[in-house]
Amino acid sequence: MSKARLMQGNEACAEGAIAAGVRFFAGYPITPSTEVAETMAKLLPRVGGKFVQMEDEIASMGAILGASLAGMKAMDATSGPGFSLKQELIGYAACAEIPCVLVDVQRVGPSTGQPTAPSQGDVMQARWGTHGDHPMIALAPWSVRETYDATVMAVNYAERFRTPVILLMDEIVGHLREKVELPEPADLDIYPRRQPKKTRAEGYEPYAPDEDLVPNVADFGQGYHIHVTGLIHDDTGFPVGSPKVTEESIRRLHEKIDRVGEEIIHTEEYFMDDAEYAVVAFGGTARTAYEAVAEARAKGQKVGLLRLMTVWPFATAAIKRLAAKVKGIMVAELNYGQLVGEVERAVAGQCEVQLCRKYNMQSFEPQEIAAGIDELVK
Amino acid sequence: MKSDITIKMARCKGCGICVAFCPREVLALDELGKVKVVNGEACIACGQCELRCPDYAIFVDKLSDGGTAKEAAQ
Amino acid sequence: MERSYEKYFRQNRLPHLWCPGCGNGIAMKAIVQAIEKKGLSQDNTVIVSGIGCSSRASGYMDFDTLHTAHGRAIPFATGIKLANPDLNVVVITGDGDCTAIGGNHFIHGCRRNVDLTVVLFNNKIYGMTGGQASPMTPLGKKATTAPYGSIDRPFDACKLAIAAGATYVARSTAYHEQHLVDMIANGFDNKGFSFIEALVQCPTAYGRKNKMGSPANMLKWMRDNAVMQAAWEKLPDDKKQGEKFPIGLFYSATATDYTTAYDAVIERAGGAGK
Numbered sequence: 046m047s048k049a050r051l052m053q054g055n056e057a058c059a060e061g062a063i064a065a066g067v068r069f070f071a072g073y074p075i076t077p078s079t080e081v082a083e084t085m086a087k088l089l090p091r092v093g094g095k096f097v098q099m100e101d102e103i104a105s106m107g108a109i110l111g112a113s114l115a116g117m118k119a120m121d122a123t124s125g126p127g128f129s130l131k132q133e134l135i136g137y138a139a140c141a142e143i144p145c146v147l148v149d150v151q152r153v154g155p156s157t158g159q160p161t162a163p164s165q166g167d168v169m170q171a172r173w174g175t176h177g178d179h180p181m182i183a184l185a186p187w188s189v190r191e192t193y194d195a196t197v198m199a200v201n202y203a204e205r206f207r208t209p210v211i212l213l214m215d216e217i218v219g220h221l222r223e224k225v226e227l228p229e230p231a232d233l234d235i236y237p238r239r240q241p242k243k244t245r246a247e248g249y250e251p252y253a254p255d256e257d258l259v260p261n262v263a264d265f266g267q268g269y270h271i272h273v274t275g276l277i278h279d280d281t282g283f284p285v286g287s288p289k290v291t292e293e294s295i296r297r298l299h300e301k302i303d304r305v306g307e308e309i310i311h312t313e314e315y316f317m318d319d320a321e322y323a324v325v326a327f328g329g330t331a332r333t334a335y336e337a338v339a340e341a342r343a344k345g346q347k348v349g350l351l352r353l354m355t356v357w358p359f360a361t362a363a364i365k366r367l368a369a370k371v372k373g374i375m376v377a378e379l380n381y382g383q384l385v386g387e388v389e390r391a392v393a394g395q396c397e398v399q400l401c402r403k404y405n406m407q408s409f410e411p412q413e414i415a416a417g418i419d420e421l422v423k
Numbered sequence: 424m425k426s427d428i429t430i431k432m433a434r435c436k437g438c439g440i441c442v443a444f445c446p447r448e449v450l451a452l453d454e455l456g457k458v459k460v461v462n463g464e465a466c467i468a469c470g471q472c473e474l475r476c477p478d479y480a481i482f483v484d485k486l487s488d489g490g491t492a493k494e495a496a497q
Numbered sequence: 498m499e500r501s502y503e504k505y506f507r508q509n510r511l512p513h514l515w516c517p518g519c520g521n522g523i524a525m526k527a528i529v530q531a532i533e534k535k536g537l538s539q540d541n542t543v544i545v546s547g548i549g550c551s552s553r554a555s556g557y558m559d560f561d562t563l564h565t566a567h568g569r570a571i572p573f574a575t576g577i578k579l580a581n582p583d584l585n586v587v588v589i590t591g592d593g594d595c596t597a598i599g600g601n602h603f604i605h606g607c608r609r610n611v612d613l614t615v616v617l618f619n620n621k622i623y624g625m626t627g628g629q630a631s632p633m634t635p636l637g638k639k640a641t642t643a644p645y646g647s648i649d650r651p652f653d654a655c656k657l658a659i660a661a662g663a664t665y666v667a668r669s670t671a672y673h674e675q676h677l678v679d680m681i682a683n684g685f686d687n688k689g690f691s692f693i694e695a696l697v698q699c700p701t702a703y704g705r706k707n708k709m710g711s712p713a714n715m716l717k718w719m720r721d722n723a724v725m726q727a728a729w730e731k732l733p734d735d736k737k738q739g740e741k742f743p744i745g746l747f748y749s750a751t752a753t754d755y756t757t758a759y760d761a762v763i764e765r766a767g768g769a770g771k
Binding site for chain 3: 071091092093097099104106111116117270274276
């Protein structure tokens with residue numbers, strides 16, 4: 046282990062990205078994500094990587110997709126309004142299967158909203174912000190150290206599944222400063238860029254799925270003369286206007302991620318052993334929820350915490366198991382109510398579902414969640 | 424015949440550019456609207472048709488011997 | 498005899514989808530002829546395009562090719578060039594793609610002087626969506642969204658590129674095919690942002706709306722109205738009126754390209770060789 050350092054969530058994100066092999070970052074300044082870009086601007090050239098500040102949010106997303114296609118692991122970071130602008134090319138990355146990580150340090154919306162103020166209002170934008178049917182992976186760390194780990198994981202998933210991965214941070218974690226001990230980069234498992242398994246002469250097709258349903262798309266410059274498009278395409282990569290290819294293509298995009306199921310759905314349970322009630326939370330809110338649940342336990346309330354680190358794909362199975370065990374679930378989220386709908390869908394009436402929400406620029410106070418728990422266990 | 428005119432019929436869309444730019448009225452559009460050679464003897468191999476064809480459908484090669492070998496072969 | 502430039506086309510993708518008489522085919526051929534002239538390697542050259550009629554060109558060209566989203570070709574190309582500076586990166590775009598939805602990316606690409614060669618197929622209209630006015634539709638010309646004639650003052654994309662910092666700026670037309678090849682080929686020689694506007698005829702949307710006649714007539718219009726830059730400069734202002742326009746090399750300068758500049762950043766940061 047390296048020696049302990051004091052750092053911010055946004056800085057840990059940048060360091061995690063570099064440790065995971067990210068060598069290209071394009072971004073556009075936006076609070077509260079800017080420190081990710083600033084840290085990358087400083088650190089990337091030290092490892093021979095490249096940073097570019099683009100003219101807008103869309104351009105920076107385009108630049109990382111270009112860099113990724115040319116063989117560099119690539120990342121971009123933004124917040125609310127910038128996240129909205131990037132949706133077009135998030136869809137492009139999903140359709141053309143280009144590995145990339147996009148960090149969204151959430152802030153209060155809609156629109157310019159309340160810049161810098163914490164929120165978790167992008168849960169649904171992360172999932173459904175771009176048009177059309179597509180899978181999505183979104184990870185939400187709750188500490189500075191976990192931000193590092195989750196960024197490494199996000200880069201690995203992006204490369205493994207050749208898909209955009211959202212690191213769904215919030216201002217609380219992004220600007221949180223904590224003492225952390227980071228692992229040695231050599232101790233990390235890093236997923237390498239996938240490589241073609243056939244030559245052109247052997248009939249290589251860039252979008253032919255491998256056994257895990259993910260294609261081994263060549264990088265530009267490897268001599269394969271591939272064609273990449275955001276149009277629906279067949280295994281050759283060229284657009285095809287057929288119902289069959291369209292259906293197969295959209296199905297495979299989903300199945301390549303659906304098939305791994307629980308493996309990428311990370312959750313943590315606290316105080317759950319004999320719990321009769323549970324709080325479900327993620328990101329910065331989960332920190333407050335943890336404290337509220339610990340206090341509730343001290344008061345003798347049989348309540349536990351289920352923390353979602355993977356927000357998308359949604360932890361349906363974990364919520365179903367939870368619903369079978371407890372009498373009631375309270376979702377604590379820093380928005381008007383987004384994740385709660387997914388929880389209700391998974392619970393499907395098995396137990397009561399309650400919402401503890403807040404959307405006034407301020408993060409939760411433990412007492413607010415404690416008051417919700419009092420209501421829940423009543 | 425001073426030239427050898429090759430037409431890739433599958434590429435021709437019948438836009439008429441080659442016909443319009445031919446200085447010797449060598450080309451015309453047929454019943455189906457595709458290019459055809461109607462007066463090959465008049466071709467001077469200027470290459471205007473090939474140069475301007477947006478579909479890479481027509482190619483003109485100047486015959487170095489003025490066409491003697493080709494005529495003999497026919 | 499098979500033409501040597503045919504090897505740069507994906508033969509199984511031809512014929513292309515452009516309308517009969519469309520000038521895009523001529524401009525696409527000019528690009529591959531310029532590539533051949535400069536001996537750029539097929540394995541080491543990437544063609545990046547946006548969305549629109551022009552941007553379908555990438556699919557026909559036998560290189561690594563990238564058909565991006567509308568207006569976004571230059572940002573994608575910037576990422577490619579920075580990630581792998583050994584690649585020759587050619588951007589194919591259209592008047593709407595480059596100067597409307599991609600306008601901001603265009604000027605910033607020029608400003609950074611990224612080593613790209615951008616060829617704008619200017620047909621003065623949105624062809625693929627059926628003939629709407631673009632930022633390069635001339636004043637008074639008709640489009641489906643300008644049925645009484647366009648009142649929006651058009652961009653001169655070459656002047657825009659020069660003002661924004663491009664280091665090689667030229668214009669040619671589909672009529673002047675060999676000149677167009679030269680303008681593009683010389684653009685490859687410039688290590689920096691090279692911009693070539695290629696005027697192309699759109700007989701289906703623009704030509705028909707504006708009663709310009711057959712595709713051949715539209716080419717003849719280019720012949721009759723284009724003036725070589727050297728002659729244009731000598732023209733008195735009252736002769737520069739009407740539909741006359743200059744073609745040729747408008748600007749070239751030597752300036753550090755973005756990749757070279759960033760290499761110096763890496764050097765200063767101590768990351769060279771990593």
